[in-house]
Amino acid sequence: MTVREFRLPDLGEGLTEAEVLRWLVAVGDRVGVDQPVAEVETAKAVVELPCPYPGVVTALGAAPGTVIAVGDVLLRVDGAGRPAPRVLVGSGPAPAALTPASRTPGPMPAVAVISPLVRRLARERGVDLSRLAGSGPGGLVVRADVERAVPGRPAAVPGPAAVPGPAAAPPEITGVSPTPGEPDGRPSGAADEVERIPLRGARRLAVERLTRSRREVPDVTCWVDADATALMAARAVSGVPLMALLARICVAGLRRHPELNARVDTARDEICRIGPVHLGIAVQTDRGLLVPVIRDAHLRSIADLVQEITRLTAGARDGTLSPAELTGGTFTLNNYGMFGVDGATPILNAPEAGMLGIGRIVAKPWVHHDALAVRQVVQLTCTFDHRVCDGQPAAAFLRFVADCCEQPTTLLGWV
Structure with a gap:
């Protein structure tokens, strides 16, 4: 076989995963030996990864923003230089080829989720992947899609109106008077949404190291x-x-x-x-x-x-x-x-x-x-x-x- 898989290599220093920041090549591009093909961020640094194989890129293994583990497929290269359909690869059953012409809008099947980490996150957060429309290349479901769909977060589109019920009595607060026009005492238009910032790369490493230091060191x-x-x-x-x-x-x-x-x-x-x-x-x-x-x-x-x-x-x-x-x-x-x-x-x-x-x-x-x-x-x-x-x-x-x-x-x- 002439198609080779370039997998995320062991980056040393105990690192087990990296986040794909951006691709330096696209499907159909011809690459040479040691040509940088992706920029990834580990817990220590941002690095460019050179491909060890020459040929034509037939598949990319992750959308930008996806965290992949050491050993996961980064891309596939056909050494014979044959053209290939535009696909994204991942663990599990291989998804059908995704091209702009063949894909129709709507939720993607769970099999299209390329990263085991994304699937695990969805499982932990109670998100049904089969109901998500991916924002990644070719409609791929990425981590950000799962985080936006976490139950309890404000929806991106309005849902059905709530059925009115009996009004609950407000709690009695002694010595505090709500500002006129603000029955609950909060500023008008106060947002309930909480911004969630994923701990990745250097920030996550700092959190782990500082937590360990504060816990163990007098x-x-x-x-x-x-x-x-x-x-x-x-x-x-x-x-x-x-x-x-x-x-x-x-x-x-x-x-x-x-x-x-x-x-x-x-x-x-x-x-x-x-x-x-x-x-x-x-x-x-x-x-x-x-x-x-x-x-x-x-x-x-x-x-x-x-x-x-x-x-x-x-x-x-x-x-x-x-x-x-x-x-x-x-x-x-x-x-x-x-x-x-x-x-x-x-x-x-x-x-x-x-x-x-x-x-x-x-x-x-x-x-x-x-x-x-x-x-x-x-x-x-x-x-x-x-x-x-x-x-x-x-x-x-x-x-x-x-x-x-x-x-x-x-x-x-x-x-």
Whole structure:
């Protein structure tokens, strides 16, 4: 046989599924070996998938917006280059060919649902797939169709009028008078519909990781205010971005206090202190909060840190980083001051045991050389897993970082 199936490959890092964002080819297109054919989003990154086979595309395996599992068919390719009817493939009995000319409007049979995940969602939500009109290519039923049809959600089209019955007495509310024209006390025209946003990709991973961290980790946060005037002056003189300066200071602190560059192995009842510093940098993106990792940050110069932070930040926001670039961190640097706040008590990025938080740097009155002056002040926080160390090492680490912010020239090598 010349027709080959390209299935969703194992994407590594424990990933088991991906969402098809868009197709880069169509049925009837000729593709070459290693030509990108689809863009998919995993829990870690957006990636393009290259087809390992040459030939003509005869079938696409999923509509955009569909979540498919590793091993599911992405597309079929005919190596002989023969034309084929336009079909969408999936598990279960193969649906009949769907073409614009042959399909008539109306509900599709359940067999046309291509994804096992869509069928499972419909089963869990009590939705009859045979009554749905699909919005995907060729009338295919996709996940969004099932979510719109969940019983209890407002219908897209008006249904039969409700039969009036006896009016229920309103509940007695003491001390509250409804606004005239608003019998139930709600604003006129208040919407009852609840917006439901599926947890997918990076957002779902963040939910799982943060929930696990809050449930399992006894975290503690300590903080200190520091005079960052000299640090801001060093940035102005050198032209080095603030995050690179803070990364260099953070790494130096972890080398002096390795108790925080660690994790807990609960399966073996061990604390694992990690030699190299793989520093995570929290980056806010359209896909949610991502934490790309600077590998071997302790071996990098200031120039290397600037280059790597720039590359990873851009890649995180563009969705072009690989899963390996978003995992394996040993400690996280989180600059939430960019959002205009002074401090926070963040949740640890499990299984990491520590996080350095940076608040906004703002002019405040400060005692400097025994006199009151206006200085650039920053609040620093250290959140740590109390299982890996006590408060003293964490406080010592934080005090070291604060001292470096106040007198950065020695550490950073400037005169």
